Amino acid sequence: MTETPALVLARQIAQRYNQLSQVEAVALAGSQTTSADTRSDIDLYVYITSEIPRDERIKVATQNAFHAEVINEYWESGDEWIDATSGIQVDVIIRHVHWIEEQLERVLKYHQASVGYSTCFWYNVLHS
Template sequence: MVTNNSLAQAIASEFSQLPQVIAVALAGSQATEVSDEFSDFDFYVYIQQEIPIDIRSEISHKFANRSEINNQFWEPGDEWIETNSGKGIDIMYRSPQWIEAQLDSVLVKHQASVGYSTCFWWNVLHSTCFYDRNDWFKQLQHKANQPYPEPLRRAIIAKNYPILRNNISSYLHQIEVAINRNDFVSVNHRIAALIASYFDIIFAINYLPSPGEKRLIQFAKQLCQKLPVNMEQNINSLICCLAYPFSDQGILCKANNLINRLEELLRAENLIGNFN
């Protein structure tokens, strides 16, 4: 029986033989031991030159009867369905210069984003490397394995906190306008954005990089020592309001409650005095 680890090694071995490849790393759920039956294999193939499409297709055919080569929807990559296990295999191609720039933006320049500010930092830290020419990826992980910069922590909060509801164009204002228009799609979209910024702040409060989009409640409960009161309950309560037909006042009330509890934590940590 082929195990997840042996499958990962076999796939990495195919790419390691190509001269364009600098490193092959496995990230996502399979690398963080929180995988389940729905978890894909997320491979990051770091390349110094493009790998020809026909070679990528040839590799996929060794493992999968069904594959999509050269998807360009997010990061450049290929997707397969592994024949024996039915597991999804996601191959993403990155240049070393690109990922180094992503780390520099947060660890050196302390630049925040609107949601998911530190997800690439998390990605590097929690990758398992299967091939590493000249120890480049080892050095990258060594750089990533550093204390959380205080300027970055404050930059993330400064970027994401005001747009929750303080600014004229805040998420809460946009949600209220969408409700008045009976625009359910916009309400859903803005709540998702609010939650992304909400978790960006929570992980920053705890000096932790953000894991990205998936299992955020699970990771926050597992890793963060400081959380807003009733975090999981308040998030679930807000999301449940999206069931059609939704309660207009219920959404606004529960969004405000979610932000109130976050503000209590921010004030306790002396992190929002400059915003009010």
């Protein structure tokens, strides 16, 4: 993978999250893992074992942000911002490790359908 400004930024953000005791893993997903261009955003999935305190999430999201939305709960819990230096949009999804394990087990082990979501979480984890 070519080292682009977006990948450098993604690595820096991942390192910030990795310093938090609640974080088990950080995965890069979306167009940065496939056919990204210079306008592609960064999609990071942060897998946690317990909730990250609100002030810690704000601290990570606003460290170098032009505009930030923290603890957006529309689909999944997430934080979004625009990096002030590069103008790159950052989209962080926070997932509990236990929750994603249950989703994968439901599909892969028990073959249980979930309307509209039977394989989307599996695809996301597989390609992150």
